[in-house]
Amino acid sequence: MKIALMGQPNSGKSTIFNHVAGYKAVTSNFPGKTVKYEISKFKLFGQVSELVDLPGTYSLTSFDLAELEARKYLLNNNIDVVVNVLDASLLSRSLELTLQLLELKLPMVICLNMIDEAERKGIRIDIEKLSEILGVPVVPAVAVKGKGVKELFSVANQIGNEKKSGKVLKFSKDVEDVVIQLTRQIEQKEHEKKSNIPIRFLALKYLENDNFFIKNLEISDKKVLKNVEHFQNLLKESHGRHSDVVISSERHHLSMNIYESVVLLEKPHKSFIDYLDNVLMHPFLGYIFLGLIFYLFFNLVFSVGKMVEEPLLDYFYRLIPLMEKSIDPGTLSFSIISGIIQGLAGGIAIVLPYLFPFLFGLAILEDLGYLPRIAFLLDAFLHKIGLHGKAIIPFMLGYGCTVPAIMATRILESERDRFIASVLATMIPCAARMTIIFALVAFYISPQAALAVYILNIIVIIISGKVMSSLLPEVTPGMILEIPAYHIPSIKVALAKTWLRMKEFIFVAWPLLVVGSTVLSLLKYFKTDILINQFFSPVTLLLGLPIVVGTTLVFGILRKELSMLMLIQALGTNNVISVMSATQIMTFTIFIIFYIPCVATIAVLWKEIGSKRTMFTIVFTFLIALFLGTVTRFVY
Amino acid sequence: MVITLDKSKENQKVKVISISGGWGVRQRLGCLGIHPGDMITIKRSAIMQGPILTIIHGNQVALGRGVASRIFVEVI
Numbered sequence: 001m002k003i004a005l006m007g008q009p010n011s012g013k014s015t016i017f018n019h020v021a022g023y024k025a026v027t028s029n030f031p032g033k034t035v036k037y038e039i040s041k042f043k044l045f046g047q048v049s050e051l052v053d054l055p056g057t058y059s060l061t062s063f064d065l066a067e068l069e070a071r072k073y074l075l076n077n078n079i080d081v082v083v084n085v086l087d088a089s090l091l092s093r094s095l096e097l098t099l100q101l102l103e104l105k106l107p108m109v110i111c112l113n114m115i116d117e118a119e120r121k122g123i124r125i126d127i128e129k130l131s132e133i134l135g136v137p138v139v140p141a142v143a144v145k146g147k148g149v150k151e152l153f154s155v156a157n158q159i160g161n162e163k164k165s166g167k168v169l170k171f172s173k174d175v176e177d178v179v180i181q182l183t184r185q186i187e188q189k190e191h192e193k194k195s196n197i198p199i200r201f202l203a204l205k206y207l208e209n210d211n212f213f214i215k216n217l218e219i220s221d222k223k224v225l226k227n228v229e230h231f232q233n234l235l236k237e238s239h240g241r242h243s244d245v246v247i248s249s250e251r252h253h254l255s256m257n258i259y260e261s262v263v264l265l266e267k268p269h270k271s272f273i274d275y276l277d278n279v280l281m282h283p284f285l286g287y288i289f290l291g292l293i294f295y296l297f298f299n300l301v302f303s304v305g306k307m308v309e310e311p312l313l314d315y316f317y318r319l320i321p322l323m324e325k326s327i328d329p330g331t332l333s334f335s336i337i338s339g340i341i342q343g344l345a346g347g348i349a350i351v352l353p354y355l356f357p358f359l360f361g362l363a364i365l366e367d368l369g370y371l372p373r374i375a376f377l378l379d380a381f382l383h384k385i386g387l388h389g390k391a392i393i394p395f396m397l398g399y400g401c402t403v404p405a406i407m408a409t410r411i412l413e414s415e416r417d418r419f420i421a422s423v424l425a426t427m428i429p430c431a432a433r434m435t436i437i438f439a440l441v442a443f444y445i446s447p448q449a450a451l452a453v454y455i456l457n458i459i460v461i462i463i464s465g466k467v468m469s470s471l472l473p474e475v476t477p478g479m480i481l482e483i484p485a486y487h488i489p490s491i492k493v494a495l496a497k498t499w500l501r502m503k504e505f506i507f508v509a510w511p512l513l514v515v516g517s518t519v520l521s522l523l524k525y526f527k528t529d530i531l532i533n534q535f536f537s538p539v540t541l542l543l544g545l546p547i548v549v550g551t552t553l554v555f556g557i558l559r560k561e562l563s564m565l566m567l568i569q570a571l572g573t574n575n576v577i578s579v580m581s582a583t584q585i586m587t588f589t590i591f592i593i594f595y596i597p598c599v600a601t602i603a604v605l606w607k608e609i610g611s612k613r614t615m616f617t618i619v620f621t622f623l624i625a626l627f628l629g630t631v632t633r634f635v636y
Numbered sequence: 637m638v639i640t641l642d643k644s645k646e647n648q649k650v651k652v653i654s655i656s657g658g659w660g661v662r663q664r665l666g667c668l669g670i671h672p673g674d675m676i677t678i679k680r681s682a683i684m685q686g687p688i689l690t691i692i693h694g695n696q697v698a699l700g701r702g703v704a705s706r707i708f709v710e711v712i
Contacts, residue, residue, distance in 0.1 A: 058667030090695055093669050121694070209659060241672065244659060248666035249673075277696075283683045376698045380686035388700055389687060413660065478700030479687055480664050485696075 007085035009056030081160035088118035092259035122268035135167035305354035312349035339521030343514030346565035367489035386469025398428035595625030642704035650709035
């Protein structure tokens with residue numbers, strides 16, 4: 001059985017998905033974070049079934065990439081049953097998508113999620129009546145707590161077997177007449193073509209002037225196109241608005257009518273969380289709290305990281321001399337073993353202590369729903385670099401990892417915005433680079449210096465943004481962003497999310513780290529590192545860094561955190577400050593932050609913005625890094 | 637009196653008269669429940685020509701100034 005989760009952004013599809021599939025999809029309290037779909041196989045009543053978590057879409061009209069993707073998937077993949085997830089506290093608006101899904105005539109079940117939140121808001125829903133009106137089963141649920149998920153899938157299974165679709169609801173008479181006339185005309189043309197798209201759905205999309213379908217029509221059938229235009233004009237004349245507005249207003253009214261007939265409004269229960277926005281989005285206090293939250297976050301990461309890093313490093317310090325006693329330091333086996341130990345130590349002692357508190361803190365802020373508030377507060381500033389508030393989301397995610405950040409640029413509407421945001425996102429110090437800043441600059445120089453690195457980074461990003469947007473002048477369409485209600489974060493979910501993101505480091509980067517560190521040991525043993533270092537000597541000389549740093553730069557392209565760990569190994573000491581001056585540490589860090597994105601980032605950039613622009617990004621960031629590194633050398 | 641949404645003040649309640657944006661803007665606004673005839677409450681205005689925070693059918697939506705200037709409303 002093939003089951004697809006479909007619903008508006010932030011309705012809780014990914015939460016349901018994670019319940020069934022184990023923690024695989026990243027959820028957060030921000031509309032539109034699922035930009036590509038996740039598929040998981042699971043057992044449903046003894047039968048292997050497939051569950052797809054589609055990106056959230058407000059409607060089935062092709063507006064942005066995520067929506068187009070979701071619709072394409074629904075139309076082309078022989079889905080047995082659609083689970084339409086609704087945020088019960090936003091019932092009226094959510095129903096607008098439901099009405100469109102019904103037009104697809106696929107077997108369907110409705111999951112009325114966040115029913116507790118709706119009741120808190122004083123919205124009591126007559127579930128039986130709703131089910132009767134729409135002709136599909138409705139299952140109430142609280143997905144975060146796992147309530148109702150079992151029932152949901154048991155009903156979905158039943159409906160999928162019965163292949164029963166719901167009712168298609170009719171519009172008001174004058175509009176309905178136009179729809180029916182157009183449907184008939186398409187029918188005559190379409191019956192010879194084997195199309196899996198229901199005709200009524202197609203007719204409505206034509207009337208809504210849906211880019212994708214209209215373009216198809218322009219190529220395939222000029223005659224139908226003419227008819228479509230005729231009917232569009234008919235609606236426009238009779239209603240005094242564009243035909244797309246007429247159709248969307250019809251759906252809107254239909255949803256409102258359903259809402260009114262199934263909902264009983266009671267007095268809402270207000271809690272402190274409803275008053276949070278009075279300070280957090282306040283035009284003055286909001287910024288103070290924003291600064292405060294960032295400051296505390298930064299401090300938390302640093303103090304937890306340092307607390308764990310020091311004793312662990314001490315422990316590994318003592319290991320190497322111990323080993324020297326049993327194995328002769330000049331041998332090949334000593335080189336290999338010490339390489340492995342240093343690789344392991346780097347991961348445990350240097351990366352994980354900072355990575356964990358950072359990702360956990362980010363998860364808490366995400367689940368609380370603070371990210372869209374940041375977008376609101378910083379919109380005006382982002383306009384100054386030619387983007388708008390929503391671009392802050394990829395940037396924030398970029399502090400975790402650049403790869404999802406670049407994927408998240410899909411929430412931006414214009415291609416130009418996506419390009420600029422992608423390039424800028426590569427410059428944001430991801431968690432890997434954060435560990436470099438913390439473990440080198442904060443640890444050996446001072447926490448203030450580390451903060452200064454972050455501030456410098458932001459300034460450089462602003463300038464680069466300004467330069468890029470003046471080279472590519474275009475007025476951004478402006479921000480239209482839903483600000484969802486706050487949710488009290490669940491520690492369990494936040495931990496699961498942190499684990500999901502850390503897994504990437506533990507299972508992909510860490511083994512690479514151990515291998516890389518061993519390779520470096522071997523290079524040194526066979527003295528080949530000298531060649532690589534010589535090759536990079538123009539760069540290291542310019543930056544005034546020790547020549548042995550050259551090899552570490554190569555590793556840095558593989559994974560950013562590798563370059564630091566390799567640095568420690570290349571220098572042959574755990575106490576970096578004894579061989580490098582503060583200036584050199586600073587220069588190295590600045591250079592590493594900006595220069596060439598890591599391999600994984602290059603791959604995703606290639607896919608999202610194309611080869612030429614990826615090459616541009618590589619050259620652009622390298623030049624910035626070289627320039628800033630040289631300046632740091634002489635100024636700091 | 638018909639004004640554009642960006643000109644309305646905090647805590648004002650307004651009714652949408654028309655939307656002058658292109659297809660994309662109309663679609664996205666429609667999805668969030670903004671059509672001609674709908675009621676909007678202005679909750680907050682950000683500083684420095686930042687976005688405005690509105691309440692539409694009980695849901696908070698932030699609108700950039702550019703977008704807001706394309707929505708014509710009547711103050712109730």
